[in-house]
Amino acid sequence: MYHARNPGDKGRVCAAIGAAYHAAVAATIRAAGAGDYEAFCRLVPELGVDDPTPSPERFAAEMAPRMLLAERDVSSRREVVGYVLFDVLAGVAYVRHLVSAQAARRTGVGRALLWAVAEAAMARGVTTWVLNVKPDNVAAITLYESLGFRRTFRxxxxxxxxxxxxxxxxxxxxxxxxxxxxxxxxxxxxxxxxxxxxxxxxxxxxxxxxxxxxxxxxxxxxxxxxxxxxxxxxxxxxxxxxxxxxxxxxxxxxxxxxxxxxxxxxxxxxxxxxxxxxxxxxxxxxxxxxxxxxxxxxxxx
Ligand SMILES: CC(C)(COP(=O)(O)OP(=O)(O)OC[C@H]1O[C@@H](n2cnc3c(N)ncnc32)[C@H](O)[C@@H]1OP(=O)(O)O)[C@@H](O)C(=O)NCCC(=O)NCCS
Structure with missing residues (x-):
């Protein structure tokens, strides 16, 4: 399991998320389930796309099995602060959604979720990953490029x-x-x-x-x-x-x-x-x- 770094920690950036964060853990990554529908509905608008929100049934059947969540202690209770939706196809992992809650941004949540995707993909023998992003999404593109993604086509x-x-x-x-x-x-x-x-x-x-x-x-x-x-x-x-x-x-x-x-x-x-x-x-x-x-x-x- 990968841990995102402590909120506000602007110390040494560890290229290997999870390898060196023994101190206070800010977020952990886990598989999603049907009960995470509410958290998904809270976070998905951050993508800024106008796709209709899926029903709870469709979320449980089609999305939750392809989703990982980042959780963190907020006011003494666990709160979902991000999620990633992805598919592992023949030879390639496809990142569909990546969202970090606004209050949790720049604390390593997005990067930790992507590392978890990488681990899941490699466990299935996959060595490449792809995704689509809006061309003006500087935050996301900076994150993706820091992990080795390169622009291919429009x-x-x-x-x-x-x-x-x-x-x-x-x-x-x-x-x-x-x-x-x-x-x-x-x-x-x-x-x-x-x-x-x-x-x-x-x-x-x-x-x-x-x-x-x-x-x-x-x-x-x-x-x-x-x-x-x-x-x-x-x-x-x-x-x-x-x-x-x-x-x-x-x-x-x-x-x-x-x-x-x-x-x-x-x-x-x-x-x-x-x-x-x-x-x-x-x-x-x-x-x-x-x-x-x-x-x-x-x-x-
Ligand atoms: C893109 C997004 C998922 C990043 O999540 P995050 O949890 O803030 O990302 P991290 O804290 O792991 O950031 C990792 C690195 O990404 C880059 N980054 C993140 N936000 C950035 C920003 N606003 N500007 C420039 N670089 C940024 C930095 O290199 C950062 O490392 P640093 O904080 O050590 O400098 C988040 O901004 C988000 O949810 N945006 C709205 C939804 C979205 O656009 N999703 C992507 C769809 S393709």
């Missing part, structure tokens, strides 16, 4: 009306868009630089349709479309024209009265620009970071 969430897709999309010479068979997932992931297992994870959620774009034998795009959201992810395309051809194929699987589609675009600046030029809107821009898990992991009691 992620854009955009929305476009189906009518604009219909207006802009056209056949692309030499490119065929077809339904993607599950047995071809792995080859498409490799060809397009997706995470291993990413398409399978999307299939497991159900309700999605998958299309692949090929130029001859070469894979030049893929789309997983969820008509319920509605949105595409994962989505890759070698050019804006191929992106619109993939969207047009997805449209056939959307309810007739659906008016728009959301897209999450990883490292697809040209597609983002083309969607905006076609009448779409930019809903969010975030910076992707990636790093190698720090080695060796320090341990404390």
């Amino acid at each position: 992620v854009h969430a955009v929305r476009i009306d189906w009518a604009d897709v219909a207006r802009v999309a056209r056949d692309v010479a030499g490119v065929a868009v077809t339904v993607l068979a599950p047995e071809d997932d792995a080859g498409v992931e490799t060809a397009l630089g997706l995470l291993s297992g990413q398409l399978g994870s999307a299939r497991a959620l159900g309700g999605r349709t998958f299309h692949v774009a090929r130029r001859g034998d070469a894979v030049v795009g893929v789309s997983a479309f969820d008509p319920g959201f509605p949105g595409t992810y994962p989505f890759k395309a070698a050019s804006p024209e191929i992106a619109f051809a993939l969207l047009r194929a997805a449209r056939a699987h959307a309810p007739a009265d659906q008016t728009f589609v959301n897209m999450k675009l990883d490292d697809l600046e040209a597609v983002k620009d083309a969607v905006l030029a076609a009448g779409g809107t930019l809903r969010l821009e975030v910076q992707a970071l990636a790093g190698t898990l720090p080695q060796p992991m320090p341990r404390s009691s």
Whole structure:
């Protein structure tokens, strides 16, 4: 278990959280449970995103098993002062949320939570970690970079009306868009630089349709479309024209009265620009970071 340092302790920064803090322990890290819903609801607004708050049932089933909490003594009782939500995927740990209570900031809570994620990931044989952060979040980026994360690419969430897709999309010479068979997932992931297992994870959620774009034998795009959201992810395309051809194929699987589609675009600046030029809107821009898990992991009691 890792301990964050004492509040106000501005002494020697220990690169190995937990290794040298024998004195007063400010916070400890533990696994979350269903009973931590209230603490989660208190802390999650600090992320500043407008996602709907999950129900207690959904929190218990889908979030608590992927969450670690930082606890500290406040007024003689234990209080949750931070949490991290993360996934360990094939070969990579994905940090989804990291929050430290305002009153506990700059006391090592955020760093201790990340070290605990690193330990959990390495215990499962994972050596790299990734996350997304708002580009102007100096506090978080400074923390992540101090742990070895480096900026990789921008992620854009955009929305476009189906009518604009219909207006802009056209056949692309030499490119065929077809339904993607599950047995071809792995080859498409490799060809397009997706995470291993990413398409399978999307299939497991159900309700999605998958299309692949090929130029001859070469894979030049893929789309997983969820008509319920509605949105595409994962989505890759070698050019804006191929992106619109993939969207047009997805449209056939959307309810007739659906008016728009959301897209999450990883490292697809040209597609983002083309969607905006076609009448779409930019809903969010975030910076992707990636790093190698720090080695060796320090341990404390
Ligand atoms: C980002 C956040 C989790 C950091 O938590 P924290 O508990 O304050 O972090 P720590 O005390 O462990 O800080 C570790 C290091 O991060 C950096 N850091 C933290 N806050 C910083 C700030 N406001 N400005 C610059 N650097 C900062 C420093 O290098 C710090 O080390 P130092 O205190 O020895 O200088 C916290 O600010 C937070 O909850 N913000 C709101 C939610 C959020 O933006 N989450 C990230 C989403 S991707």
